[in-house]
Every structure is written in C-alpha cells, then in structure tokens.
Amino acid sequence: HAMIRKKAEMELEPWIEESKRSLIASFANGIANYKGAVHAAITQPWSNGQVEAQITKLKLVKRQMYGRAKLDLLQARLIGAP
Incomplete structure (x- = not known):
C-alpha cells in the first residue's frame, strides 16, 4: 500500500x-x-476507481431489487425520480 x-x-x-x-x-x-x-x-496518474465504484453501486442496487422492480424503478433509485 x-x-x-x-x-x-x-x-x-x-x-x-x-x-x-x-x-x-x-x-x-x-x-x-x-x-x-x-x-x-x-x-501512471490515471485510475478507474470512480468507474468501478459506480458499477459496484449499480450491481448492489440491482441485486437488492431483484425480482421486485422493472427498469423504471431501477432508474429512479440510481439517478433520481424524473
């Protein structure tokens, strides 16, 4: 480290x-x-940490909602209500 x-x-x-x-x-x-x-x-000064964090967050929310919601509710939880 x-x-x-x-x-x-x-x-x-x-x-x-x-x-x-x-x-x-x-x-x-x-x-x-x-x-x-x-x-x-x-x-190197570059890192993909922010991208990996967003992917992890998306997967977590998707797993929590498995079988209970469609794409519109997933979008509302990740981005915010339109």
Whole structure:
C-alpha cells in the first residue's frame, strides 16, 4: 500500500522477491506474472476507481431489487425520480 501511495516503483522488484519466500508467495507470484500492469498502476496518474465504484453501486442496487422492480424503478433509485 505504501509503495503505491509513494509511487515507489523501484521497491516493486525487491518486494516481489522477498514476498516469494513468505506466507503470501502465491500472491507475489500473481504480481510477478502481471508485473507490467502493476508497474503501470504504480507510475501512471490515471485510475478507474470512480468507474468501478459506480458499477459496484449499480450491481448492489440491482441485486437488492431483484425480482421486485422493472427498469423504471431501477432508474429512479440510481439517478433520481424524473
């Protein structure tokens, strides 16, 4: 978490090697497999967090209303009454 917050991409490789010898070895192997994407996530200023949050909210409301409402009520709950 600190590595991402500080944008310290130079710490990624040593962290992977150290983590491969610990209890989180399978997680570290997954990070090593996607090292390019993880490096980009640390160094790039862009994030899709807002998009993911909106999708999660939509799915939550949709699950809560499953079988009880049609599209018009779902739209009213997400966007507001027209």
